[in-house]
Amino acid sequence: MNKDFDTWNKLKKQIQERPINFHVKPRQMWWCSLGVNIGSEQDGKNENFERPVLVYKFINQKMVFVIPVTSSLKEDRHHVIVEDESFHRSSVILSQIRVVSPKRLLRQVSWIPEVQFLLVAQKLQEYFSPTNTTKMSKASPGGEAFSGPEGISKDSIPETENNTILP
Numbered sequence: 001m002n003k004d005f006d007t008w009n010k011l012k013k014q015i016q017e018r019p020i021n022f023h024v025k026p027r028q029m030w031w032c033s034l035g036v037n038i039g040s041e042q043d044g045k046n047e048n049f050e051r052p053v054l055v056y057k058f059i060n061q062k063m064v065f066v067i068p069v070t071s072s073l074k075e076d077r078h079h080v081i082v083e084d085e086s087f088h089r090s091s092v093i094l095s096q097i098r099v100v101s102p103k104r105l106l107r108q109v110s111w112i113p114e115v116q117f118l119l120v121a122q123k124l125q126e127y128f129s130p131t132n133t134t135k136m137s138k139a140s141p142g143g144e145a146f147s148g149p150e151g152i153s154k155d156s157i158p159e160t161e162n163n164t165i166l167p
Contacts, residue, residue, distance in 0.1 A: 008035045008049050011033065011035075011048070011049060012033075012035060015033055015101075015103050015104060016103065018103045020061060020062075020102045020103055022102075022105075024055055024058055024064050024102050024105065025055065025058060026055050026056060026057055026058060026117065027054075027055065027111045027112050027113075027114065027117045028054075028055045028108055028110075028111045029052055029053070029054055029055075029069065029084060029108070029109050029110045029111060029112065030052070030053055030055060030066075030105045030106065030107065030108050030109065031048075031050045031051070031052055031053075031105075031106040031107050031109060032050060032051065032052070032053040032066060032068075032100060032104050032105050032106065033048050033049050033050050033104045033106060034049060034050065034051055034053070034068065034100075034104070035049045048106060050106055051068055051069070051070075052068070052069040052090070052109065053066035053067060053068050053069060053100075053105075054066065054067045054069055054082070054092050054112065054120065056097065056120070056121075056124070059099065061102070062101060062102070063099050063100070063101065063102075064099070064100060064101075064102055064105075065097060065098070065099055066097070066098060066099075066100050067092050067093060067094065067096065067097045067120070067124075068092075068093045068096045068098075069082075069090045069091065069092055069093065070090060070091050070093060071090055071091075072091060073089060073090070073091055074091045075091070077094075077127065078093060078094055078095040078127075079091040079092065079093055079094065080092045080094060080119060080120050080123045082112050082116045082119070082120060083112070083113075083116060084110040084111065084112050084116075085110055085111055085112070085113065086110060088110070092120055094120075094123060094124055094127045095127070097124065
């Protein structure tokens with residue numbers, strides 16, 4: 001598949017000049033210009049290279065944590081199904097959480113109830129837990145299975161002199 005990096009780069013220059021004249025809060029769902037990305041990173045679609053995201057955390061006026069959303073309903077290690085205030089169901093893609101500038105946010109479309117948001121928070125905590133050693137479904141380039149992010153497992157974390165695992 002050909003990716004249109006040139007058009008995205010032109011739009012990205014325009015996005016950089018946008019003012020931020022709105023407030024962003026956790027639990028909100030927005031259309032966001034995620035752009036054209038590398039490998040399996042979620043790309044945006046259409047002329048604004050956009051896709052829906054869930055605002056997970058407001059960091060400051062220049063950065064927010066967002067989680068891309070898909071209309072494909074999936075419930076597995078990487079996805080959590082949520083329902084917005086209009087009872088529209090979608091899947092939050094936990095593995096694609098990222099920091100973006102609020103300038104990328106185009107328009108708010110909905111929000112999710114607090115109970116749904118707490119479920120996402122719980123699943124994210126489990127997903128990124130250093131003690132979560134659930135095997136990934138694919139093998140590493142060398143053919144052996146790997147566990148945890150970036151092939152890190154509990155056994156590969158160095159111990160300190162008093163046998164406590166370093167963070």
